[in-house]
Amino acid sequence: MSTPNSDRKIHAIGLDVGGTKIAGGLVAFPAGRILVRRVIPTGPERGGEVVLQDTLRLAEGLIHEAAGLQLKVSGIGVGVAELVDLKGQVTSGQTIRWEGLPVQEQFSLLAPAIVESDVRAAALAEAVLGSGLPFELFAYVTVGTGISYSLVEAGRPYAGARGNALILSSSPLTTTCTHCGALLQPVLEEFASGPALVARYNSQAATRAQRAEEVLAAAESGDSAAVDVVKTAGESLGVSVGFLINTLDPQAVIVGGGLGLAGGLYWNSFINSTRRHIWADTSRELPILEAQLGADAGLIGAAATILLKEHPDLLPGGRGAPIKSS
Known part of the structure; x- marks a missing residue:
């Protein structure tokens, strides 16, 4: 079993988009430490496009803050409280009405981006950094x-x-x-x-x-x-x-x-x-x-989706991408 290389540092932005608030942060891996944290209200009643633009501005601001710290952002992970398919497309609009919007494409204009369901993002964080570590x-x-x-x-x-x-x-x-x-x-x-x-x-x-x-x-x-x-x-x-x-x-x-x-x-x-x-x-x-990571699990896990794709060796056990049904 491989172990994380503690000499390498990767930084990613995590966005946890919930029905009440949107938490964003600059996260350093492999430790999963939040270096910068920002929270804004979601206001989903205003419509999906407005919430998307707010979230894009939050991500852009975090990229600028990372640059001010002389840190390179490897990508943006977005966890949203909706159904998300295997291609990163939001397929429901129960709370955050992003169904049918080019969400992943919009974030990809800022940095390499992955959109994932918020619960899978949080589960990933607990698996590699929290209470899930002892369990297969x-x-x-x-x-x-x-x-x-x-x-x-x-x-x-x-x-x-x-x-x-x-x-x-x-x-x-x-x-x-x-x-x-x-x-x-x-x-x-x-x-x-x-x-x-x-x-x-x-x-x-x-x-x-x-x-x-x-x-x-x-x-x-x-x-x-x-x-x-x-x-x-x-x-x-x-x-x-x-x-x-x-x-x-x-x-x-x-x-x-x-x-x-x-x-x-x-x-x-x-x-x-x-x-x-x-x-x-x-x-x-x-x-x-x-959950050991508490309310930060979603934010950290969203950022960790970037590592799953680009740097899986930095996660405990070198664990790879989300399991997909064959």
């Missing part, structure tokens, strides 16, 4: 504005045949109520994500919350409505992650994202529910770990 096969789950996952094998995120091997919570789980016969179509993302916590709490409580952090804090202080919302959200997430474990049989599960790393009642409810819904005795006590 793990599932990375991110919980924030949305909820998605990536299977990682030998340090490489699995993209699937079309880049869609990340959907965990966006489609309905159709069933029939055994008591009244009503057709039920719950959507996990509308029940357990950050915006869902706010919406569910505001429908029950006398006071209104603006952010998921407020609901979590209210639950910690004993607010009964908040306790119910947070507890049931964590339990529902555990049902789906338990099913994921039953299906994929990973060595471990690593959890990231703002809500995934919130701890407290949400985390405890999620862990207990996940273990209850794992069928095999030999899997039930598998490690379920917090």
